[in-house]
Amino acid sequence: MHHLKGENMGDLRKNNRSKILEILLKRSPISRAEISEISGLTPPTITVLVNELFREGLLEETGVETGKQVGRKRIQLQLLGNSKLALGVELGIRQLTVGLINLQGELLRRETLEIREKEPRAVIDRLLQAVRPLLADCPPEKLVGLGVGATGIVDSVSGLVKNSPNLGWRNFPLGALLERELDLPVAVDNNVRLMALGENTFFHNWGSVSRLILIHVGYGIGCGIILNGQLYSGREFGAGELGHTIIMPEGPLCSCGKFGCLETLASGRALTSAYAQKRGDEWDYSKTLRTLLAAGNQGEPAAVEIMDQGGTYMGYGLINLVNLFAPDLIILHGSIFDSTTYTQAALRPVTQNYFSGEEIPIKHSQAGDELVILGAGAMAIQKFLVQNELDAHIAF
Ligand SMILES: [Zn+2]
Structure with a gap:
C-alpha cells in the first residue's frame, strides 16, 4: 500500500x-x-x-x-442555491451588464449601464459603478468572486484582454486591475466561450453532455467549444472563431482583412446591411434587425430571400463544425435564429451532408441575452469554488 x-x-x-x-x-x-x-x-x-x-x-x-x-x-x-454567490459581467460594445448569480444559475440581480467611452480607465470606472451596489447587498463570506466576458481574444489564465477590436484594447490587464480595485478574485474570458460554459453549467434540460458547441449569431459570429466537459480555448486562446472561417474565397472583404469569411455572409451585420441596401433605408443595426426579423416572419419576399441566403451560408459553417467535432449537442443562440427561414436554411446541410450519418441534436438556447453573465458567474464559481484556485490569487 x-x-x-x-x-x-x-x-x-x-x-x-x-x-x-x-x-x-x-x-x-x-x-x-x-x-x-x-x-x-x-x-x-x-x-x-x-x-x-x-x-x-x-x-x-x-x-x-x-x-x-x-x-x-x-x-x-x-x-444550496444561495449558499454561495458570484458576480458575472458582460462587457459589450455599447453597454455593460452585471449580474448576481447563485449556485443554481439563478440571476438574483441585474444592472445595465451604457458605455460612453471605450478608453480602458473610463470603462473600468463604469464597471465599478455598476458592481458596487450589488457588492453592498452581498454578504462578503458568500461571494466567491467575479467573472467577466469580453469580446475578442482573451487570455483566460492571466486575465489579459489581448486584442478586442470592438473596444480598441490591446494587451490590457483587465483581470489584475479589477482584482486590485475590488479586492476580489477575478476571472476573464471571451464572451461567446462563456455562453457555452453557462449552457453547460446551468442548463441541464438536454441531459448531461461532455461535448457541446454553442454558436452565437449576433452582430458577428462566434462559437464556444466544450470538449470532455472543459472549455477549449486553443493555442493562444484563438479557438472558436467560426465567423472567420472562409466560406466563399472570392466573397466580400471581412473586417479581419480576409475575403469571404462566414461573418460577411451570415452575421447580423451582413444581413441587416443587405436588407437596408435593398430597401434604400439608412442602416442602424438594432433597428434594421428588428424590421428585418418582423418582415421575414410576415413573408416579405426581400426579407425572406436575405434570411434564406444567410441561413444557407450559416449551414456550411454548421456542417463543417459537425464534421470536425461530432459533438453531443449544438446550441444555437442569438435573435437571428428566431427567424425560421434562417434556421431552417442553416439546418438543411446538416441533415444532408453529415458524413457519419448519426443525428446530432441541435437546439435553441433557452437563455436570452443574460447568457454571458450566467457564463461569467459560472466561470467564477468553477475557478474559485470548485477548483479553489484562490491560493494562486493571494499573491495579488
Ligand atoms: Zn474574417
Whole structure:
C-alpha cells in the first residue's frame, strides 16, 4: 500500500472535493451512488467529503420519487442555491451588464449601464459603478468572486484582454486591475466561450453532455467549444472563431482583412446591411434587425430571400463544425435564429451532408441575452469554488 506524504494527501483530498463539487454543480439533484459512479470515488470517500460540504452549509437533501420503485423516495443531494454567490459581467460594445448569480444559475440581480467611452480607465470606472451596489447587498463570506466576458481574444489564465477590436484594447490587464480595485478574485474570458460554459453549467434540460458547441449569431459570429466537459480555448486562446472561417474565397472583404469569411455572409451585420441596401433605408443595426426579423416572419419576399441566403451560408459553417467535432449537442443562440427561414436554411446541410450519418441534436438556447453573465458567474464559481484556485490569487 502506498503512503502519501501529507502534502499529496492534501492535494488528493482537494481534487476529490473539486470532482464532487463539479458534479453537484452540473447535475444536481443527484444521489450519492450516482456521484460515486460518475466520479469513480468510493462511497466512504464520498461520505466524508459530502459531510464536509454539509457542515459548510453548501448542500441540502431532497427526496425524489424514482420510477423504478413505486412509493419509495430516494435521497438526492443538491447545492444550496444561495449558499454561495458570484458576480458575472458582460462587457459589450455599447453597454455593460452585471449580474448576481447563485449556485443554481439563478440571476438574483441585474444592472445595465451604457458605455460612453471605450478608453480602458473610463470603462473600468463604469464597471465599478455598476458592481458596487450589488457588492453592498452581498454578504462578503458568500461571494466567491467575479467573472467577466469580453469580446475578442482573451487570455483566460492571466486575465489579459489581448486584442478586442470592438473596444480598441490591446494587451490590457483587465483581470489584475479589477482584482486590485475590488479586492476580489477575478476571472476573464471571451464572451461567446462563456455562453457555452453557462449552457453547460446551468442548463441541464438536454441531459448531461461532455461535448457541446454553442454558436452565437449576433452582430458577428462566434462559437464556444466544450470538449470532455472543459472549455477549449486553443493555442493562444484563438479557438472558436467560426465567423472567420472562409466560406466563399472570392466573397466580400471581412473586417479581419480576409475575403469571404462566414461573418460577411451570415452575421447580423451582413444581413441587416443587405436588407437596408435593398430597401434604400439608412442602416442602424438594432433597428434594421428588428424590421428585418418582423418582415421575414410576415413573408416579405426581400426579407425572406436575405434570411434564406444567410441561413444557407450559416449551414456550411454548421456542417463543417459537425464534421470536425461530432459533438453531443449544438446550441444555437442569438435573435437571428428566431427567424425560421434562417434556421431552417442553416439546418438543411446538416441533415444532408453529415458524413457519419448519426443525428446530432441541435437546439435553441433557452437563455436570452443574460447568457454571458450566467457564463461569467459560472466561470467564477468553477475557478474559485470548485477548483479553489484562490491560493494562486493571494499573491495579488
Ligand atoms: Zn474574417
